[in-house]
Amino acid sequence: MTPITNRFSAKNTVKAAIFFILSLITITQVMANEPEVATTNVTSDSVATASHEESKHEEKFNTSEVIMEHIADAHDWHLWGHTSFHLPVILYTDKGLEIFSSGKFDHGHAVHAGKYYNYKNVHEHIKIVDAAGNIDEAASSHVIDFSITKNVASLLVAFTFLLIIFISVANGYKKRGIAAPKGLGAWLEPIILFVRDDIARPNLGDQYHRFMPYLLTVFFFIWMNNVLGLVPFFPGGANVTGNIAVTLVLAVFTFILTNINGTKTYWSHVFTPHVPGWLYPLMIPVEIIGLFTKPFALMIRLFANITAGHILVLSLVCLIFIFKSMMVASVSVPFVIFISVIELLVAFIQAFIFTILSALYIGMALEKPHHENEHH
Amino acid sequence: MDLVTPSIGLVFWSSISFLILMFLLTKFAWKPITAALKEREESIDSAIKQAEAAREQMMALKSDNERLLNEARAERDRLLKEANEIKEQILAKAKQDAKTEGEKLILSAKQAIEQEKVNALNTLKQQVAILSVDMAEKILEKQLADRGQQEAYINDNLKSISLN
Numbered sequence: 010m011t012p013i014t015n016r017f018s019a020k021n022t023v024k025a026a027i028f029f030i031l032s033l034i035t036i037t038q039v040m041a042n043e044p045e046v047a048t049t050n051v052t053s054d055s056v057a058t059a060s061h062e063e064s065k066h067e068e069k070f071n072t073s074e075v076i077m078e079h080i081a082d083a084h085d086w087h088l089w090g091h092t093s094f095h096l097p098v099i100l101y102t103d104k105g106l107e108i109f110s111s112g113k114f115d116h117g118h119a120v121h122a123g124k125y126y127n128y129k130n131v132h133e134h135i136k137i138v139d140a141a142g143n144i145d146e147a148a149s150s151h152v153i154d155f156s157i158t159k160n161v162a163s164l165l166v167a168f169t170f171l172l173i174i175f176i177s178v179a180n181g182y183k184k185r186g187i188a189a190p191k192g193l194g195a196w197l198e199p200i201i202l203f204v205r206d207d208i209a210r211p212n213l214g215d216q217y218h219r220f221m222p223y224l225l226t227v228f229f230f231i232w233m234n235n236v237l238g239l240v241p242f243f244p245g246g247a248n249v250t251g252n253i254a255v256t257l258v259l260a261v262f263t264f265i266l267t268n269i270n271g272t273k274t275y276w277s278h279v280f281t282p283h284v285p286g287w288l289y290p291l292m293i294p295v296e297i298i299g300l301f302t303k304p305f306a307l308m309i310r311l312f313a314n315i316t317a318g319h320i321l322v323l324s325l326v327c328l329i330f331i332f333k334s335m336m337v338a339s340v341s342v343p344f345v346i347f348i349s350v351i352e353l354l355v356a357f358i359q360a361f362i363f364t365i366l367s368a369l370y371i372g373m374a375l376e377k378p379h380h381e382n383e384h385h
Numbered sequence: 386m387d388l389v390t391p392s393i394g395l396v397f398w399s400s401i402s403f404l405i406l407m408f409l410l411t412k413f414a415w416k417p418i419t420a421a422l423k424e425r426e427e428s429i430d431s432a433i434k435q436a437e438a439a440r441e442q443m444m445a446l447k448s449d450n451e452r453l454l455n456e457a458r459a460e461r462d463r464l465l466k467e468a469n470e471i472k473e474q475i476l477a478k479a480k481q482d483a484k485t486e487g488e489k490l491i492l493s494a495k496q497a498i499e500q501e502k503v504n505a506l507n508t509l510k511q512q513v514a515i516l517s518v519d520m521a522e523k524i525l526e527k528q529l530a531d532r533g534q535q536e537a538y539i540n541d542n543l544k545s546i547s548l549n
Binding site: 171 | 392396
């Protein structure tokens with residue numbers, strides 16, 4: 010038993026070390042280029058905006074702007090310096106669909122003349138502008154942005170990774186039959202079993218197998234996106250699970266699954282709670298609000314935890330630029346490493362919490378009447 | 386405020402991609418994986434049960450063996466005892482037989498000896514008679530011209546002599 014755990018932890022240590030070294034490389038490059046920030050290309054994306062700002066006006070370094078820009082969604086995927094992937098912009102206007110590359114905006118500097126309107130990227134919101142370049146807010150409100158943004162692209166990266174990983178694991182089982190798994194399967198099987206035996210079974214009882222696909226997908230989807238968000242360079246770095254839209258979608262799925270599986274007992278708790286009749290006008294609204302607060306809490310929890318992690322790491326990196334001193338790096342870099350390791354843990358914990366609470370809520374909806382047992 | 390305003394585009398794409406992902410993973414990953422896990426658990430379960438059954442069978446076999454061994458031991462003891470008895474009997478019978486046979490042999494030998502003795506005596510008697518006659522003949526050759534008369538006379542005399 011001991012040699013196996015030793016090997017396991019040794020592998021983990023190696024992986025963590027690689028992660029550290031990679032994060033160190035990006036940060037050291039930042040430090041090396043720091044004195045020339047105003048004039049030269051900077052390799053890390055965390056200072057790209059700083060170089061933009063400072064090269065134009067020699068403005069004061071605006072920390073909150075930098076951080077917000079990094080945790081928010083974007084229409085192109087910044088790689089380094091002035092290099093970025095131009096992702097497709099898809100707009101649904103009142104006249105029809107518009108599809109063009111985000112490169113046409115030239116990072117918000119240019120106006121793109123589309124088929125129906127002229128568009129400008131104003132702080133990652135696409136607005137309709139008139140010939141003079143003034144923003145037409147009324148017309149802009151009719152435009153729905155379905156662009157493949159940085160977060161959508163990152164989502165698709167996670168999508169591809171998950172498919173490749175789990176289909177290869179499944180093929181491993183097909184090949185090896187019921188023999189003990191090897192390689193990737195040996196890594197992931199304990200986690201799949203953990204989801205089944207510690208999340209699904211205790212909360213869902215004998216009906217657990219019906220919800221296994223959802224719980225497993227949610228768990229690995231959140232985990233993969235959390236971890237990708239911690240990788241500081243392409244194809245990571247997007248703040249997918251720290252985006253309220255994504256957590257909203259996941260919470261809504263849990264909400265739908267909970268309520269379409271609600272039993273008579275579950276609904277009777279909502280509409281005929283065990284309280285004196287005169288309390289009904291108070292209790293029923295409370296119970297109905299309760300139906301929505303649970304998924305709402307799921308949404309906020311995941312969003313806030315992941316966003317907070319990103320803000321923390323970015324703030325520590327920004328300290329170097331606020332003080333404009335290399336010495337600060339000797340403090341911030343170890344702190345960034347420390348926080349990153351904690352975030353690795355948080356990535357797993359948040360995936361676990363989201364999944365176990367989803368299972369718990371669904372399990373509550375599956376509740377059977379208690380007194381029934383006495384009759385049978 | 387941008388941070389907490391979900392954008393419709395991302396809601397749309399994440400719903401679509403999550404649903405497709407769930408569908409694909411369910412079909413190509415979760416089902417085979419959970420089936421394999423279940424199958425393995427069942428096989429382990431049945432293996433444990435089989436082992437238990439085999440253990441019980443072994444125990445039964447062992448006690449059976451013990452019983453058989455004990456029976457065999459008893460049988461052996463009995464056979465040995467019987468064989469001993471038979472041996473004793475055979476020995477006793479043989480001794481008896483030998484004794485009677487010996488006695489018979491001794492008896493017949495005695496008889497034969499007796500017979501032989503009688504025969505020998507008779508022969509001896511005849512020989513003696515012949516010798517005596519010869520001697521007498523030689524002695525009396527001259528005196529006894531009629532040999533036949535003389536022999537009859539001597540035989541009569543010999544018969545009257547008892548050697549014993």
